[in-house]
Amino acid sequence: MSNKVEMLKELYPEDLYGFTQKLSEGEVEVLYELRKALEKHLDPIIAESWNKADFPFDEFYKVVEDVHIMNDPRLFEGRDEKYKASEFYIMGLYLELARFDASIATFFTVHGGLGFNTVLLGGNERQIEEFAPKIMSFEWQTCFALTEPDHGSDIAGGLATTAERDGDEWILNGEKRWIGGSDTADIIPVFARDTEDNQVKCFMVRKDAEGYEASPIPDKVSLRPIRNGHISIKNVRVAEEDRLQNINSFKDVARILTFTRADVAHIAMGVTAGAFVGALDYTKKREQFNKPVAGYQLVQEKLARMQSNVVTTLAYSSRIAEMQEEGNAQMLNSSLAKMSNSLHMRETVSLAREVCGGNGITLGSKVARFFADAEAIYTYEGSHEINALIVGRAITGLGAFV
Ligand SMILES: Cc1cc2nc3c(=O)[nH]c(=O)nc-3n(C[C@H](O)[C@H](O)[C@H](O)COP(=O)(O)OP(=O)(O)OC[C@H]3O[C@@H](n4cnc5c(N)ncnc54)[C@H](O)[C@@H]3O)c2cc1C
Incomplete structure (x- = not known):
């Protein structure tokens, strides 16, 4: 048996249909090393970090120093692509991160999914060369500032932040809400509407730009360590050379969202797996009436349902990753995968919480975090x-948004 098969057996015993076997040997090695680094640096403090609503920056950066999850050369073996690892590896990366903790996976997706894809799909060659390597090495932290206080679901038509051209510069005004990592990011892609042609464009606001202020939204009950910013943008000046040249309408933003929505489908899949393995482990150890609760029929039915949800979410994730790699994934595919995986995740975290009894609502058990965090994932990146409604429009030909 190859090293890869052995490593996968240890990493993902819940992958009963072998979806992860399509990962390359090098990709599995990176994920295996990531598991060790997560256990070493983040596992001892993650529950406390959740409790204190305090993102563990130091420990997170130790992990990405130990394992180069975006730019390890093994991820690019045999690929023409210089910046992006395979979509199948990206799926595996989200499985690994979200199975460990949803806040860590979310912090990564804001930087390495939303922000990074914005640069790759929206930047010209010069801009990609400037930003991408620094994002891949985590030298620069980035994020994605699209949602606004008055425009969440209707952002495509409603986006109200403005950009006015002034010679070689633009002047931005408006507000953004929920923007993960926006108070610590080095470069902030801000989406704003050009006052002249009314189209949505994207501007790379640099850290400490005058007129830019981001403050974390307090008192969240989901993804507590993540610093979701409320941003105020007052006469912020951005040079034309920092406007991403290939984003010239909301259609271009939608191309980014096709990728990032699939990333969130993967996060829902990883949370499903993490909640299931946490519940399985607990119920095998917890004894009532002189035997492990996992040995009772009613509990086993719930474990079987959770296991089934893991397989279903992995199936959606694997196929959408393949379609993205083939270059033929549409928004419909990402939306259906995100919708379905989130529904299965929500059922799974609930069942996992249930079979852990009272301990399932304390931070002593991993499933309590998954239970609370699933709510944010259910809502972000398209509720x-x-x-x-995106799926409904595609299958009926009838738009029902308004
Ligand atoms: C933890 C977290 C992290 C986030 N991170 C980011 C980020 O980094 N960057 C970013 O840009 N955004 C981010 N978001 C924003 C996220 O994408 C929005 O929350 C999401 O799009 C929903 O918008 P809303 O919260 O304003 O809800 P609303 O749009 O106000 O919706 C409220 C409810 O009404 C429903 N609804 C709305 N319209 C319709 C309709 N036509 N028909 C039926 N039902 C409808 C919605 O589904 C929802 O259930 C984040 C959100 C959260 C919670």
């Missing part, structure tokens, strides 16, 4: 309803 359940919005993704259902």
